[in-house]
Amino acid sequence: MTSPAIGANKLTLTRENTTILDAISIDIPAGSVVGLVGRNGAGKSSLLRCLAGLVEPDSGSSSLLGCPSLELSDAVRARLGYVAQAPDLFEWMNVYEHLCLVGRAYPTWDEQRCLVLAARFELPLGKAVRELSGGDQQKMAVVLALAHDPDLLLLDEPVSSLDPLARQEFMRAMFGARAEHRERTIIVSSHILTDLERVVSHVAFMRRGALQLFDTWDAMLEYLRLAPVDTVVPDKAIICRAAGAPSMVIDIRHAPGAASAGKVMTLTELFAELNK
Amino acid sequence: MDFDISPNAPTPIYRQIVEQVRRMVASGQLKAGDPLPSVRTVALHHAINPMTVSKAYSLLETEQLVVRLRGVGMAIADAGGTSPKRDKLAMLRPALDAAALTARQLGLDDAAAMALFQTCLDQLPLKDDHD
Numbered sequence: 001m002t003s004p005a006i007g008a009n010k011l012t013l014t015r016e017n018t019t020i021l022d023a024i025s026i027d028i029p030a031g032s033v034v035g036l037v038g039r040n041g042a043g044k045s046s047l048l049r050c051l052a053g054l055v056e057p058d059s060g061s062s063s064l065l066g067c068p069s070l071e072l073s074d075a076v077r078a079r080l081g082y083v084a085q086a087p088d089l090f091e092w093m094n095v096y097e098h099l100c101l102v103g104r105a106y107p108t109w110d111e112q113r114c115l116v117l118a119a120r121f122e123l124p125l126g127k128a129v130r131e132l133s134g135g136d137q138q139k140m141a142v143v144l145a146l147a148h149d150p151d152l153l154l155l156d157e158p159v160s161s162l163d164p165l166a167r168q169e170f171m172r173a174m175f176g177a178r179a180e181h182r183e184r185t186i187i188v189s190s191h192i193l194t195d196l197e198r199v200v201s202h203v204a205f206m207r208r209g210a211l212q213l214f215d216t217w218d219a220m221l222e223y224l225r226l227a228p229v230d231t232v233v234p235d236k237a238i239i240c241r242a243a244g245a246p247s248m249v250i251d252i253r254h255a256p257g258a259a260s261a262g263k264v265m266t267l268t269e270l271f272a273e274l275n276k
Numbered sequence: 277m278d279f280d281i282s283p284n285a286p287t288p289i290y291r292q293i294v295e296q297v298r299r300m301v302a303s304g305q306l307k308a309g310d311p312l313p314s315v316r317t318v319a320l321h322h323a324i325n326p327m328t329v330s331k332a333y334s335l336l337e338t339e340q341l342v343v344r345l346r347g348v349g350m351a352i353a354d355a356g357g358t359s360p361k362r363d364k365l366a367m368l369r370p371a372l373d374a375a376a377l378t379a380r381q382l383g384l385d386d387a388a389a390m391a392l393f394q395t396c397l398d399q400l401p402l403k404d405d406h407d
Contacts (some may be wrong), residue, residue, distance in 0.1 A: 021356045115372040171323040199325045217329075264286040272368055 001053055003066045005030040005152055005185035010060035011042075011050055013209075020046045022209040023060065028202070031183040035196035035217070037267075037274055038206035044189040046086055047206065049155045051187070065152055078107055081145035083112050083158040087137050091130035095140060099147070106148035114147035120169050135161040139170075142264055146173055152188050155188040159195070167192065171199050193267040203267065205274050213239060216217070217267070225255050225262030226273060232256050241276035277313065281322050289324055293332035296395070301352060302340060302364050310349040313344060 004026035013021040017132055021043050036044050049055040051062050055067040061063070062069045063086045067076040090098055099118065103109035118125060121139040124132075132140065140160045145153060153174070159167045174186060185272050187204075190196055203220060205212040211222075227233070229241065237254035249270070263275065277300075279293055287295075290397050301307040315333065319326035336342040343353045379389040 031327065033327075034280060168323040172320055175319060175326050194284050197321055198289075201327060218290065221286060221288045265285055266284060 003063075004028050004073065005032070005183075006034075006051060006062075006064055008047075008051065008060065010166035011047070011057050011062055012059045013050060013055065013057045015045055017258065019027055020208045021050065021057065024209075024211045026062075026211055026214055028185060030185050031167040032201045033199055034202045034204055035193075035267075036122035036187055036188040036189040036204050036206065037191070037193065037196070037271060038212075042206040043209040044206055045156050046185065046187060046209075047066055048082075048154050052080070052154050059142060073193050078110060078148070079151040081148070081150035081153045081155075083138075083145045083153075083155045085156045085160075089129050089140065091148065092127050092128070094126055095123055095132070096210055098124075098140070099143065102144050103147065105180065109148045113149065113241050114143065117143045117147055117173060120173065121166060135166065138162060139166060142170055142173070145273040149182075151182065151184055153184065153188070155184040155186065155190075157189055157191070159190065159192065174199065183212065197267045205271070207275060216269055220270065221264060223251050224265065225258065226265050226269070227258055227262030230265045231258055233259045240276075242273075244275055247273075277310075279318060279319070280312075281324065283322065283324060289328045290332040290335070292334050293318075293329065297332075297336055297341065298353075299367060302367060308352050308354045310352045311348065312352070314349050323403050 001218040006026070008024050008026045012019075012022050025042075025048060027037040035046070038044050040216055046055065050057050053064075053072050056070060063078050064072065065079060067073055070266060072080075076262070090101070091254050093101065095118070099114055100111070103114060104109060105269060115263075121143060123136060123139055123143065128141070129137070138158065142155075143159050144156075145155070159170050174188075175184075188196070188200075197217070200217050202215065206216045224239065226247050229246060229248050231248075231250070233250050233255035237250045239249040239251055239260070241248035247262075249265075250258060250262060252262075279296055281289060285292065297306065297312070312333065313321075315326050315329045318329045333342065335353070337344060337350070340353055342350045345351050370406060375389075375393070379386075384395055
């Protein structure tokens with residue numbers, strides 16, 4: 001058994017007596033594309049920042065590609081791509097200069113690949129970074145994260161300002177530009193759930209700092225149902241039952257008889273139910 | 277050829293692909309030796325995860341409905357091979373079960389529902405039977 005590409009063990013973070021991350025444990029297998037979803041303030045960005053080693057947790061630990069997040073080696077760093085929620089760019093440079101500057105920091109940087117990506121996102125290479133629109137700055141952060149062909153991508157709402165066509169291009173780019181037969185593991189937080197449905201292998205639901213549910217998306221579609229609260233099922237089949245709600249989310253792997261009692265949910269519907 | 281994929285439908289994408297290939301083989305729209313588009317082509321076209329397409333193709337391969345040709349990609353398997361011919365009526369059944377349920381929920385009488393199904397059939401041209 002190989003070690004997970006991303007691992008967290010009881011990761012806990014508190015700030016001023018508020019729990020930001022509540023004992024999060026998760027093992028993400030190599031090659032997965034994980035959609036990290038949850039309401040604003042659920043802890044998605046904090047989790048990604050802890051995983052990337054940018055924030056030290058109060059307790060617990062995490063690792064990327066087998067290396068502890070807080071002691072990432074240069075070799076592992078070179079295989080990472082990270083897009084922060086608010087891209088931190090050098091505003092006085094022009095786009096081309098900026099791309100080249102960052103590129104020099106990575107041994108696997110390929111200028112050709114970078115320029116192809118920039119062209120696909122229609123980035124104006126000669127323009128000063130400070131004059132870019134919010135959307136173009138976000139595209140630039142995405143190009144910077146992808147152009148060294150990383151094995152692991154941590155993406156914190158990378159497409160929130162992008163139009164639908166640019167978002168499709170982004171989804172293609174996540175999988176493209178790979179040397180043959182190399183796996184890429186991706187964790188991407190987003191509120192655009194209809195986009196995530198296209199590309200994720202797994203979904204991780206966060207609520208109030210805790211990991212609420214983690215499974216493959218195919219399994220969620222196959223086995224989770226929204227059933228009336230009076231459906232008779234064993235306790236372990238109940239994923240979520242909000243007080244006063246007329247229905248609950250059940251896992252029919254633990255209640256095979258209830259398969260026809262409920263309806264299959266889209267990611268948007270499941271999100272709404274889990275956050276009631 | 278191209279697949280009809282609805283990424284936001286409550287049917288997993290891999291299953292949408294599998295079922296389409298099954299149906300197109302059953303109807304003769306895909307014949308032995310016909311190539312399937314490459315995983316990469318399908319993934320790029322629909323902006324979906326290539327692993328999902330691979331999963332669908334692997335399942336079809338397990339069912340012996342398609343074969344992996346070295347250096348060429350996937351193609352529809354020889355119909356004379358080991359794969360049992362799928363019962364076309366059995367494949368139609370799930371769609372009709374759902375329609376029947378809706379008809380009952382609406383309280384439609386059987387004759388009206390049957391007549392409507394005939395109207396739906398009449399709207400579409402009859403495909404040549406390749407049997």
